[in-house]
Amino acid sequence: MPQTLLTVKNVSCARPEGDSIFSNVTFDVNEGDVIVLQARSGAGKTTLLKCLAHLNLYQGAVAFLGKSPRVYGVPTYRTHVQYVPQRPSLLPGTPRELLVTLASFYALRAQTNKEHPVEFDRVLELTGRWGIDPALWDRAWNTLSGGEAQRLALAIPYGMNCAEILLLDEPTSALDLETSEMIERSFVDAIKEPDIALRAIVWITHSEEQAMRVGTRFLTLTPDGVQEETPPAPAVES
Numbered sequence: 001m002p003q004t005l006l007t008v009k010n011v012s013c014a015r016p017e018g019d020s021i022f023s024n025v026t027f028d029v030n031e032g033d034v035i036v037l038q039a040r041s042g043a044g045k046t047t048l049l050k051c052l053a054h055l056n057l058y059q060g061a062v063a064f065l066g067k068s069p070r071v072y073g074v075p076t077y078r079t080h081v082q083y084v085p086q087r088p089s090l091l092p093g094t095p096r097e098l099l100v101t102l103a104s105f106y107a108l109r110a111q112t113n114k115e116h117p118v119e120f121d122r123v124l125e126l127t128g129r130w131g132i133d134p135a136l137w138d139r140a141w142n143t144l145s146g147g148e149a150q151r152l153a154l155a156i157p158y159g160m161n162c163a164e165i166l167l168l169d170e171p172t173s174a175l176d177l178e179t180s181e182m183i184e185r186s187f188v189d190a191i192k193e194p195d196i197a198l199r200a201i202v203w204i205t206h207s208e209e210q211a212m213r214v215g216t217r218f219l220t221l222t223p224d225g226v227q228e229e230t231p232p233a234p235a236v237e238s
């Protein structure tokens with residue numbers, strides 16, 4: 001049996017005015033899962049990922065390896081369960097500043113658990129492999145193109161190699177198909193790699209093709225919870 005990493009129990013979230021976005025969301029994230037999360041626009045997919053990362057207020061319980069974000073301390077929890085935003089261009093500062101901040105959250109955990117420190121070289125090496133000009137690390141997020149910002153936002157958790165669960169919010173929506181497929185492969189392969197921390201992904205996409213390429217499980221978010229769909233059987237060649 002694969003290990004259960006994240007348990008999500010009866011999670012509900014409302015708009016600031018008080019009306020419900022969704023309620024009673026319950027599911028587990030297990031080792032090896034790439035859970036594709038789908039629903040119509042505005043249904044609350046981003047909000048749910050932010051609840052899982054403890055970036056949004058919610059009711060219910062979320063636990064990583066049986067412990068709540070408060071037990072870990074929220075910054076440490078977010079080094080285990082890391083959200084990659086839908087629109088990184090809206091982030092303050094530069095990609096390098098975000099990397100340094102996240103690495104500082106992780107440093108305490110690494111020291112306590114005798115884990116590897118963040119290898120800045122590994123992160124920057126991806127810059128080249130994913131076709132990013134190294135100078136972009138020091139440009140403000142809001143001056144980067146949508147595709148540049150997405151690649152940098154993804155290179156940070158991939159290169160830092162500390163999160164066991166990544167919450168990817170339409171991560172390749174601004175990328176061409178070739179780059180998108182290369183990045184998909186990097187993440188899907190990473191889950192199977194024993195030297196890499198990543199063990200599971202929750203992945204929002206509006207692309208059915210991408211869902212089929214990356215997904216191992218398929219959840220649809222509704223106002224009353226999530227429904228797990230059975231993936232269609234692969235086409236049989238005659």
Ligand SMILES: Nc1ncnc2c1ncn2[C@@H]1O[C@H](COP(=O)(O)OP(=O)(O)OP(=O)(O)O)[C@@H](O)[C@H]1O
Nearest residue numbers: 015016021039040041042043044045046047048086
């Ligand atoms: N801070 C906020 N204040 C008010 N309403 C909000 C806030 N954040 C989210 N909402 C509302 O909650 C609902 C869910 O938004 P969310 O971004 O989670 O949807 P989504 O399913 O990810 O949509 P999309 O597919 O378009 O990205 C929307 O109606 C949105 O307007």
